[in-house]
Every structure is written in structure tokens, then in C-alpha cells.
Amino acid sequence: MSNLSTSDDILACARSLIVAGGYNGFSYADIADVVGIRKASIHHHFPSKVDLVRTLVARYREEAQAGMANLELQISNPLEQLRFYVGYWEACIADASAPFCVCALLASQLPVLPEEVGLEVRAHFRSLSKWLTSVLERGARQGQLRLTSTPRAEAEAFMATVHGAMLTARAYGDPKIFAVVTGPLLERLAPGTIPDLK
Amino acid sequence: MSNLSTSDDILACARSLIVAGGYNGFSYADIADVVGIRKASIHHHFPSKVDLVRTLVARYREEAQAGMANLELQISNPLEQLRFYVGYWEACIADASAPFCVCALLASQLPVLPEEVGLEVRAHFRSLSKWLTSVLERGARQGQLRLTSTPRAEAEAFMATVHGAMLTARAYGDPKIFAVVTGPLLERLAPGTIPDLK
């Protein structure tokens, strides 16, 4: 991998392996092969697999939080914030750099996840939902977004559709379908268009 | 398990284990424990794990096809067909009998799935999408559904949202959120409600 810190390499590698196949879809040996290190050396950085994945998800959450905070600073328009969020994932899927949200993938395996990891994953869903709710609520208040139900319900639906679109893109092996699904999702929230017009 | 054929018991058990944790989330030993049989006996019915899971997904697909065909016979109203489909999953999630679509879960792990299994999983997505497209298309033609984009795009969005809602319900450990997400999804397609009315 890169020539930054080895533990960062391990985390980055584990992340992409998890994105590909989930918690039970990779082993220390897989990481060792990619990073160019021995299995035992990974244990030096992360004593157990649970430690590794918990750290990885915690860091992922930090990045996500930082991303949302940055979005609040850089973009004031709620609709544009949503567009940026969706666009971020569209790009990740298109260039196959990270074609799935780590937490979304792990959430699908929650029943077999170690508890400590599960807690982090659930926390991500709550904070993402909270942020989306606040964006939608603000957009509605400012008359920039048109909601058809409560901000919370709309936020959950938004999040669910984005996650589902990731899954569909993977199932079809076609990045373009992600935009096909998420495009109308954004349009529907934007006033100015008249959905009833045929 | 039940006292029907052993191979059916094995398939049923494997299905619920896959729904819980995916392809790598269970072993022959797990099934042996539940079914009350020895590991080696499972190999008699399904020589390899790939055989087992391929058969399982193929059967799941048959059931799904039969379900769609039956829906076409029993219910003529397209909106009611969609309601029934969503209600089916709502019930599965509520009673925890099958809180996730087997193919949706496996699709999330497509990169690490044996090819033969992956093919079946992708085929399910295609046929489900095809059916939803036809329902939406017919509904729009009959003036019973109001689409805001093409039937195909709307079908993909519908499917994605339902899959995402399954994931959300699992992440929150709360079956009710499934209806919170899918309810408005159906309402939006039904004419008669006026979304713009605050």
C-alpha cells in the first residue's frame, strides 16, 4: 500500500476488504498479503480482529462526521448539501474506489457482528439520519425543499433509498443505475418541478 | 427442525443463517447443530457449500416468481399489488421470520460470492425489477398510479427504497421503521393525495 504509517495501511486495506465482503469476508492473511507484512505484525497494531474493525468503523464515523460538518460550512443551501452527499457516493461508486458505505454493508450482517462493532454501526445510522433530518427540516423551513411527510420520515426514506441504490449498483454491476435512482429522489425534493404534470 | 424431508430442513436452516449473516456467516457445522444431523450428512444432500447455496437461491427465486405470478392473478389493481408486496415484507420483518431478502443480503457481498451464486442473485434483481416495472407501467397506463419518471427508473427506485428500508430496520433493530419508509413511498404513487398541500 502507501508509505504512510503501517497501521493506516492496514486500516485502509481492511476497509476495502470489508466493503467487498463484510466482516467474515476477509482474514488477517488477506490483509498481510496486500500490505506486504506478516500476519503476526497486524496483531501488533490491532490485537484482535474486533479491535481492528471497531477502530476502522470509529475512524470511518469520524470522517463522516467531519464530512457533514464541512458540508455545513461550505454549502448553505440544503438541497445543494443533499446533492453533494449523493454526488460523493456517485463518484465513489463510479471510480470503484469505495463502492459501498462500510456501515451500510456491516449493518446487513448485524446479527453476526461482534457487539462492539455493531454498536458503532448503529451509531453511524443514527448520526447520518440525524444530520439528514436537520438538513431536510431546515430546507423545508426555508421553503427550499418540499417535504411530503415529517423531516424524520423523509430523512429515513432518503437514507434508505441511497443505501438501496448502492446495492442495486452492485447487483447490476452498473454504476450508472445509482444516479438513475438518486436523481429523481433529489428532484422530488426540489420545488419548481411539477410532478403531477404527466 | 420440521419432520419434512431433511434436505428441506437443511435449506430452510441455511436460508435463515444467510439472512442473518450472509455467505461466510455460517458453516456446515452450524446447520448440523440446528437440524440435528452430522456435518457429513449434509454433504450427502449438497456435495459442496456452493451447491447448497445455489440451490437455496434458485428455490428462493422460484418462490418469488410464484409469488409475483400469484399476485397478478389475485390482485388486479397495480397499487394494491405494490401494497401487498410491501406488506409481505413488513410482516416478515415484524415477526422476525425472515427479516431480509436473501438475494438483497447476498448481493451486498457479490464481490466475494462464488460466481454461480452471484449469477442467481443478479437474476433475481433483474426479474424483480422487471415485474415492478410492468406493474408501474400498467398502473400509469390505467391512470391508477402517478409516476414522476420512467416506469423503469421508478421501479428501480422503488426496489432500492424497499431494500434500504430492510437495512434501516435491521440497523435500528426496529421493525416499525420499515413502514415509516415504505408508507410514503406508496402514498406518493397513489393519485388523490396532494403532496404540495404543505
Place this chain on the structure above:
DNA sequence: GACAGCCATCCTACCAGAAGGTAGGCATTA
């Protein structure tokens, strides 16, 4: 009806390799 043969089912016993993890040694750096 008796009996042989056959086949499906399930068993015990075993295997090789992969899993996550440990012990302890050897450099390099602070």
C-alpha cells in the same frame, strides 16, 4: 412369503488448509 440385492440416508473417523491468536527474538529508533 422368503430372500437377495440395491440404494438412500446417516453415521464415525479422518484430512488439509485456513482461521485468529500467542511467544519470543531481533533490529532500529527515541
Place this chain on the structure above:
DNA sequence: TAATGCCTACCTTCTGGTAGGATGGCTGTC
């Protein structure tokens, strides 16, 4: 000198899978 990072070597348990034997129900034949 102490800690850090990485190594070799090893351990235990689990993994999917195989070999071969016991049982028991079904056939066809006499």
C-alpha cells in the same frame, strides 16, 4: 535503555470436504 515494529515459529479451533461402514426400506425373483 527502552520502546516500537516486524519477524519466525507455533498453537488451537474451525473450515469445507472425503472415505468407508452401518442401517433400513424398497424392489424383483423364486
